[in-house]
Amino acid sequence: MNREQLIEQIKIKKSFLCVGLDTDISLIPKFLLDFEDPVLEFNRQIIEATHDLCIAYKPNSAFYESRGIDGWKSLIETSKHIPSTCLGIIDAKRGDIGNTSSMYAKAFFDPKSSGMNFDAITIAPYMGSDSVKPFLAFENKWVILLALTSNEGAKEFQFIETGANRLFEQVILTANSWAGNDRMMYVVGATREEEFKAIRKYAPDHFLLVPGVGAQGGSLADVCRYGLSKSCGLIVNSSRSIIYASSGEDFAQRAREEAKKLQSEMEILLKGVDF
Amino acid sequence: MNREQLIEQIKIKKSFLCVGLDTDISLIPKFLLDFEDPVLEFNRQIIEATHDLCIAYKPNSAFYESRGIDGWKSLIETSKHIPSTCLGIIDAKRGDIGNTSSMYAKAFFDPKSSGMNFDAITIAPYMGSDSVKPFLAFENKWVILLALTSNEGAKEFQFIETGANRLFEQVILTANSWAGNDRMMYVVGATREEEFKAIRKYAPDHFLLVPGVGAQGGSLADVCRYGLSKSCGLIVNSSRSIIYASSGEDFAQRAREEAKKLQSEMEILLKGVDF
Numbered sequence: 001m002n003r004e005q006l007i008e009q010i011k012i013k014k015s016f017l018c019v020g021l022d023t024d025i026s027l028i029p030k031f032l033l034d035f036e037d038p039v040l041e042f043n044r045q046i047i048e049a050t051h052d053l054c055i056a057y058k059p060n061s062a063f064y065e066s067r068g069i070d071g072w073k074s075l076i077e078t079s080k081h082i083p084s085t086c087l088g089i090i091d092a093k094r095g096d097i098g099n100t101s102s103m104y105a106k107a108f109f110d111p112k113s114s115g116m117n118f119d120a121i122t123i124a125p126y127m128g129s130d131s132v133k134p135f136l137a138f139e140n141k142w143v144i145l146l147a148l149t150s151n152e153g154a155k156e157f158q159f160i161e162t163g164a165n166r167l168f169e170q171v172i173l174t175a176n177s178w179a180g181n182d183r184m185m186y187v188v189g190a191t192r193e194e195e196f197k198a199i200r201k202y203a204p205d206h207f208l209l210v211p212g213v214g215a216q217g218g219s220l221a222d223v224c225r226y227g228l229s230k231s232c233g234l235i236v237n238s239s240r241s242i243i244y245a246s247s248g249e250d251f252a253q254r255a256r257e258e259a260k261k262l263q264s265e266m267e268i269l270l271k272g273v274d275f
Numbered sequence: 276m277n278r279e280q281l282i283e284q285i286k287i288k289k290s291f292l293c294v295g296l297d298t299d300i301s302l303i304p305k306f307l308l309d310f311e312d313p314v315l316e317f318n319r320q321i322i323e324a325t326h327d328l329c330i331a332y333k334p335n336s337a338f339y340e341s342r343g344i345d346g347w348k349s350l351i352e353t354s355k356h357i358p359s360t361c362l363g364i365i366d367a368k369r370g371d372i373g374n375t376s377s378m379y380a381k382a383f384f385d386p387k388s389s390g391m392n393f394d395a396i397t398i399a400p401y402m403g404s405d406s407v408k409p410f411l412a413f414e415n416k417w418v419i420l421l422a423l424t425s426n427e428g429a430k431e432f433q434f435i436e437t438g439a440n441r442l443f444e445q446v447i448l449t450a451n452s453w454a455g456n457d458r459m460m461y462v463v464g465a466t467r468e469e470e471f472k473a474i475r476k477y478a479p480d481h482f483l484l485v486p487g488v489g490a491q492g493g494s495l496a497d498v499c500r501y502g503l504s505k506s507c508g509l510i511v512n513s514s515r516s517i518i519y520a521s522s523g524e525d526f527a528q529r530a531r532e533e534a535k536k537l538q539s540e541m542e543i544l545l546k547g548v549d550f
Contacts, residue, residue: 022375060371060375060378062369062371062375062376062378062379062382063375063378065378065379065382065389066378066379066381066382066385066388066389067388067389068347068351068382068388068389068390068391069344069347069348069351069390071382071389072343072344072347073344076343076344091371093369093370093371093399093402094337094368095368095399096335096337096366096368097424097425097426098426100297100335100337100338101337103335103337103338103340103341104337104340104341106341107337107340107341107343107346110341113341113342113343114340114341114342114343114346115343115344116343124368124370124399124401124402125401125432126399126400126401126421126424126432126433127368127399127421127424127426127428127429128426128427128428128429128430128431128432128433129427129428129431130426130427130428131426131428132428146401146402149372149401149402150372151372151373151402151403151405151406152403152404152405153402153403153404153405153406153407154402154403155403156403156404156449157400157401157403157442157445157446157449158401158403160437160438160442160445161437161438162435162436162437162442163435163436167432167435167437167442170432170435171432174431174432
């Protein structure tokens, strides 16, 4: 899915919601354990119930890897259920020297090699450009680079002063030379005005993937007040508050209701965007 | 394997060699393709031929992930063939928020969960302490944190001046407060004297995992001149020059010969260490 198609989906669905598939087999409704692949069945039903309300799905690779072969199978099959009207993001935080990053790119972008055909992948920036470029070598695929994360430990390195900029600003400034806003997004776990202003200074119309709205307590209105760009420029993720809205047989319906609440709020906030 | 046991293995084997299992199915001897799991058979024979000459094996996760389910199976089965006299390092470059890093830790450290029981994992530092601590919550397991990598792009962020230090030095200084040299190692792709001196200033007796000796052209003598500590403090990796020494039926024997050359050089260099 390219940038035009992504913006088109945002307009059609009046939503910039990403549903995070951080699917923990110990947290899904118990009746699903009778299925051959309970995690896949959970994800399948969540996708079926929400795909007209969101523009992206983001499986978190760790939750699948933790279950060994069974988890990897669930991830591959889940990836096949993400409809073409939604961006498929694999949250994998990879990054290594060139020939190794090429292998990671094959793992998530090349269905002939691995069975998976995601549109985008989250990448850690520490190893620099040659750790990122092998992902950009795949046409029509996106790199979503970690810039400013939402966790407590983010402060330890990302806010370090590096002369004119803090490290997270320097990462964006440097990475802007690797690809344009049609191939690169940034992970931005900010909610404070000052941080969004700093990011929008260097990435005025890039898409930003914002985690942590919902169960983790971020405010959608605050994110939008400071983060919306002229092309929307936001993909806001919510995982637990949607997928674990109920632990009963109504889990998919309840997930839809939670997604609908966020989509409705987004619809109002998008009125400020002059597409 | 704890620090004492690792040092004991270095003394017994007169070696601080790590064999990198960057096993690419397109590069292994063709006759192995008749086996049910050619990559596993290759790794099994490499391990059988070299385990008395090295103190660690390091599968590179990307090479396995790129092959989907088949690759993940090869990785899990390979992990079971690493003998207890060698440190099992999974080169995975992971790191995410706390609950996600806990899942990655289960993936590689908890055999009941995933089938894998590695001793150590490589981790990217960008997200800070809470992305690393879940790995340290597993007793007797090691974190090998990226500090200074050997690739060209390393310069873009790792050498940034951050006040008193460059970023790679600041990473070591900060991470030293998360765990001692009995739980934490650093990835150091340095060969230059000045860089090793900078690293040994903050990590005087930590083990450093040094990639790139052999096919990638680093000099073992240089690494040792500047990097050896009073407890050895080095694990030097070689991948391609060992595992792809021959593409014929003699591949394991030729791998042994290459490993023996490095071990012999290491034996001489270790005479300078007063264990």
